[in-house]
Amino acid sequence: MTNELLGIHHVTAMTDNAMRNYDFFTNVLGMRLVKKTVNQDDIHTYHTFFADDIGSPGTDMTFFDFPNNPKGTPGTNSISRTGLRVPTDAALEYYLDRFKEFDVENDGIQELFGKKVLPFQEADGQKYQLFSDENNEGVAPGTPWENGPVPEEHAIYGLGPIEITVSYFEDFKKMLTDVYGMKPIIEEENVTLFDVGEGGNGGQVILRNDDTTQSRQGYGQVHHVSFRVKDHEAIKDWEAKYNDMGMQHSGHVDRFYFEALYTRVGHILIELSTDGPGFMTDEPYETLGEDLSLPPFLEPKREYIESQIRPFNTKRS
Structure with missing residues (x-):
């Protein structure tokens, strides 16, 4: 069975304002919009993908635009914080200064599991954490955005460790190890750090134990996390594995x-996604993310879709 997880694929969160979110990710964080499309399960809403220079797997933070949804409530039984990777400790200092310039709420540079980190949050309350790759080994990073507003030597170039907080810590921990093959590498009171695939910042999960306030889904919260698998054969192997284990999917x-496969472990929606075909199949490199892209099965509905969604300008070329 080809069922090894290769690392983190993407994280999908919810925003109440695709335009503000676009401005924050491109002009403040310096991540490239590599795809502006619609939620395939709700074609009246945008689905935007921010990633490295070429949309490499393991680098994209994606958003559903739900302007009429209520604001989410942070708490337990949620994907509580998303990690983003930068090359060095000096890059954290660069972003700390940048956050002061753009008035981004942050907690200052700290240390977590022996790594330098910079926790911060978006205006809607969505929580992130920059991880320094200095001395990091494991899953390779992506490629910094060549023409972005952040110098390439400092720029975000991948997803970092994903934080999950649950009230059923031991049960969830058993699922991560027994079903997904994740390896606990640091175990402290009420928190475990897991390696996924080759590990390192591009292949880690932080699992926290918390039985206090229950989270509530809404904008400003994460919708799901996806982990990388190699190809179509791997997805079909995982489908068979879920069937054998009696897991709904x-x-x-x-x-x-x-290609994708979804299941829910407790409150947490987990997706498995293939590394390809990727985001450069229907747009040239120079203009990635500048126009509304639709998969072939939605192309006949383009006129209707464009009449339903709020247009916003993402032209940069």
Whole structure:
């Protein structure tokens, strides 16, 4: 069975304002919009993908635009914080200064599991954490955005460790190890750090134990996390594995840019996604993310879709 997880694929969160979110990710964080499309399960809403220079797997933070949804409430039984990777400790200092310039709420540079980190949050309350790759080994990073507003030597170039907080810590920990093959490498009171695939900042999960306030889904919260698998054969192997274990799942889903498989472990929606085909199949490199892209099965509905969604300008070329 080809069932090894290769690392983190993407994280999908919810925003109440795709335009503000676009401005924050491109002009403040310096991540490239590599795809502006719609939520394939709700074509009246945007789905935007921010990633490295070429949309490499393991680098994209994606958003559903739900302007009429209520604001989410942080708490337990949620994906509580998303990690983003930068090359060096000096890059953290660069972003600390940048956050002061753009008035981004942050907690200052800290240390977590022996790594330098910079926790911060977006205006809607979505929580992130920059991880320094200095002395990091494991899953390779992506490629910094060549023409972005942040110098390449400092720029975000991948997803970092994903933090999950649950009230059923031991049960969830057992699922991560027994079903997904994750390896606990640091175990402290009420927190465990897991390696996924080759590990390092691009392949780690932080699991925290918390039985206090229950989170509530809404904008400003994470919708799901996805982990990388190699190809179509791997997805089908995981589908068979879920069936053998009696786990409910979505069945194989072709998202055009990648193939996917979804299941829920407790409150946490976990997706598995293939590394390809990728985001450069329907747009040239120079203008990635500048126009509304639709997968072939939605192309006949383009006129209707464009009449329903709020246009916003993402032209940069």
